[in-house]
Amino acid sequence: MLASVAPDKSTLGPALDAYLDALAAALDLPRDEWIEVRDEIGAHLLDLRSELIEAGLADEAATKEALRRLGPPEVLGREMTRARQTRRALLAAVGGATWAAAGAAFRGLTLGLAGVTVVAMAGMLVMAAVSRLAGDGTWTLSDAGWFTAFGVAAFWVSAWLGGRTLVSVAARRSHRPAERVRPWTTVIGGTLVAWLALVWFTSAQNLFSVIALALVPAIFIAATLTGTDRPIERSRHARRASLALFATVVIAVPLLVLMAATPVQTQGSSLQGSSVVRGPYASIQELRHATGQDLPGRFVPDPPEFGNIDMQLDHGLATASLGGVAAVPARWRDLRLEAWRTLPPGSDLDRAYPLPFATAPMTIQSGRLIGAVRVDQTRNVSEWLLVVTGIAADGGRDLIAPLGGANSTFTGSARDWLTAP
């Protein structure tokens, strides 16, 4: 876009300047466009006045005649605005602005992820240094919601660039000033971004990740409300910084993958994140000991001897399958798999919660007692324990068998987290 080179005001004179100012005020166009219109009409007026002077008119009379031929500036401004703001331009603006904003959002996301990766690497180096200096310590982050909260920072960059680009392109393509397109871009774009961030996007959640996600539409709205109808141009410094970020990530990602794939020697049994590993407990007494003996319900003094117990945790669904259950139906009905909160480390029950946070019926299929319960749909649950319960002949619910526990994090959208129990 060429910079405005307005006609030299000293040659235009007050009458022409006043006309052009009135014309500019009547134009409902983006700033760059009304500057162009003003320049174009100004040049025309100069040519016309010169022609009239050459034809013998006095300077003042020539100016008056030139202005008369162009007509009232308000009418000309209205007609020029109408000529540019066509339906075709509006349709092109909708398509073009959506495409451009999506592209800018993608670039912002890439840039944001690169930035987050660099910060994460710096954080890991600091943690490693602190661990080395402070002794043989380890760092664990059992609540995966923190990873979401940190990663969502990339969405902020995406939302900001997307919002600014949306307003800029929509205004210029539709030939409307930014003030005219801001309400639409804010409401429609903000609703879409809010839906994407708070409903569509699914991940491990905690309070901080939900706050981080709620900031995404807020940042988008701030970007549209402050967006202008000027073209968005990236400075040389911004381009260099982006390139440096990408280069860092290109080098860092293979290193991180290499580090992640390197086996780590640990004491005791190794932990696998996707399966239930602790337990099952050998006896009720063992469970009582582990849980502080405060698990509600009645402990069965003579629990059945179950065969092999298979437990799995897959994407938040904990399944239990117990063999050797022939005697179970005769003693209990309404068999249930229950998930209880426990406190890390170990598996002491969390005394703040007197009820299981999730339950599911268990059924006997092919000689095995099978049930599955979701453990990733309740807020503030990280460590938990699974038990099998059933209602005895006297109507009381017995704790038949403790199984084992693991950790997991609430998984879902921010809306799911907000509406979850």
Place this chain on the structure above:
Amino acid sequence: MFEDRRIRAQLLKGTLPLLILATLRDGELHGYHIVRRIRERSGDALAPSEGSLYPTLHRLEAEGALEATWRDGEGGPRRRYYRLTRSGLTALESAERDWATFAGGVNRVAFDGAS
């Protein structure tokens, strides 16, 4: 007399897009030169109003019939030059056919009928 001028102005306004497209067939021009070229070619019979010229130029540009480029003037302000696009050339050919049909019809009614 006043009524004559109004009819003339309306006729001219209706044919202004055709006149602009036809004037630009030979090459690019800025607004002031377009007016002069129309006036010269018509032997001063047609003098389009500048107030109508620029909205029409911008409308034709928005429709894709014209392309505009800024060029620095020689010692003066920069000027916006217009040139025909491929779509503009098609529009011109179509407008010429329409005008020939229209003018032929008017001539037959107005002059052949009178004779």
